[in-house]
Amino acid sequence: MLDANRLRVLVEIAHAGSIAAAAERLSFTPPALSQQLTKLEREVGCPLVERGRTGATLTEAGRVLLDHGERVMGELRDAEAAVRAIAGEPPRRLSLGAFASAGKVLLPDTLAAFGRAHPHVRLSLSDIEPPGGYGLVTSGDLDLLVTHRYPGAPLPRIGGLHRERVLVDPLVVVAPAGHPVVQHRSPTLADLADEEWICGAPGIPNRVSLDTAATAAGVRLGVAYETRDYEVALALIEAGVGVALVPRSVLGAARRGDWVSRPLRGARLARDIFTVHRRRPSEPVSAMVATLRRTAAGVLGRGEPSAEDGDA
Secondary structure (H helix, E strand, O other), X not given: OOOHHHHHHHHHHHHXXXXXXXXXXXXXXXXXXXXXXXXXXXXXOOOOEEEEOOEEEEOHHHHHHHHHHHHHHHHHHHHHHHHHHHOOOOOOEEXXXXXXXXXXXXXHHHHHHHHHHOOOOEXXXXXOOOOXXXXXXXXXXXXXXXXXXXXXXXXXXXXXXXXXXXXXXXXEEEEEOOOHHHHOOOOOOHHHOOOEEEEOOOOOHHHHHHHHHHHHHOOOOEEEEEOOOHHHHHHHHHOOOOEEEEEXXXXXXXXXXXXXXXXXXXXXXXXXXXXXXXXXXXXXXXXXXXXXXXXXXXXXXXOOOOOOOEOO
């Protein structure tokens, strides 16, 4: 039987990206952690990690074992929490991971409301850009993940986790004030084909969304300014530079600038925002999700958002 502590070493190396970083997280010295990894590789009979100057990369066998290892770590943490609950010790910590714009439009009100209702629970927050974070929830390093999916991008497999959609966030066209787009109540991508676009680099979710929509519309769009930061995009637009697709929730939270927004016609584009947690969440996790739902319901000034995504 594999040693659970050595299995944890592999999980930490994968999550941290290097032996040195994993050693720091586990309060080991790098040589000591490397020895534990070597023993694990000896137990399974094959290399699990390729060591390089820029970090550690898992082999195919390492990735297979990581999937199992994350589940083992999560089950062990669930077991500990269950026993502590029987002993009358409620959870006192909740770790949350979220992408950047969620940290601005959803989390301030959510964390404040949760803190007032659950003052005994200590909260922590980590920046995690999609599609990352699922493995951290599986292993129990994160209690709750707030993530998104843009049109054209696949949803990561959930591997026994629970995923729930809490907000459908429409993407709207934003252009400098006085731009000809204001002549259209709902412009099409064809109307904007000659514009200089602001969007993420190739492979970034919002760029995948824009490219997919352009292909479907039969137009070619030119991305002149690459940034995944919507605050940068809005600053450029306010200065009279370029146009962009921006989530409506981001506009609602932004300082009102010298720009205009219009819904896009001919392409129903929206990013879905999800919560992800283990299937047997603790009471604080369930309460946090409920608080997030209430916050999300008011973000766009409308009623309750979409029902849960389930096991997609």
